[in-house]
Amino acid sequence: MLEITFLGPKGEIRRKINAEPGENLRQAAIRNKFGLYPHIFKILNCRGRGLCTSCAVEVVSGNLAPRNEVENDKLKSKIPSQPNIRLACQVSVTDNVVVKTQGSF
Numbered sequence: 001m002l003e004i005t006f007l008g009p010k011g012e013i014r015r016k017i018n019a020e021p022g023e024n025l026r027q028a029a030i031r032n033k034f035g036l037y038p039h040i041f042k043i044l045n046c047r048g049r050g051l052c053t054s055c056a057v058e059v060v061s062g063n064l065a066p067r068n069e070v071e072n073d074k075l076k077s078k079i080p081s082q083p084n085i086r087l088a089c090q091v092s093v094t095d096n097v098v099v100k101t102q103g104s105f
């Protein structure tokens, strides 16, 4: 079992959840009833299809596979120089990770 730690804007721990190795980060958050999405995007999001970027998180620590094609395409125009910004719906959790959700980075 792996651990995902979500940080708040001041670096404080908002919540820790468990994830199965290889589980999708967004799905782990949903399964643990942790809200990833800011504001209206709690309702208006693409449901994990890699289209809306509203699930973007900043990976503070933890080893994950590099961005996939969907992430590179969607994030290049927004945050091209920060490879640690990831789409939670595209990331498989393969290590204990610490992340910030939108509004915290």
Ligand code: FES
Pocket: 045, 046, 047, 048, 049, 050, 051, 052, 053, 054, 055, 056, 087, 088, 089, 090
């Ligand atoms: S949920 Fe829309 S890009 Fe991840």
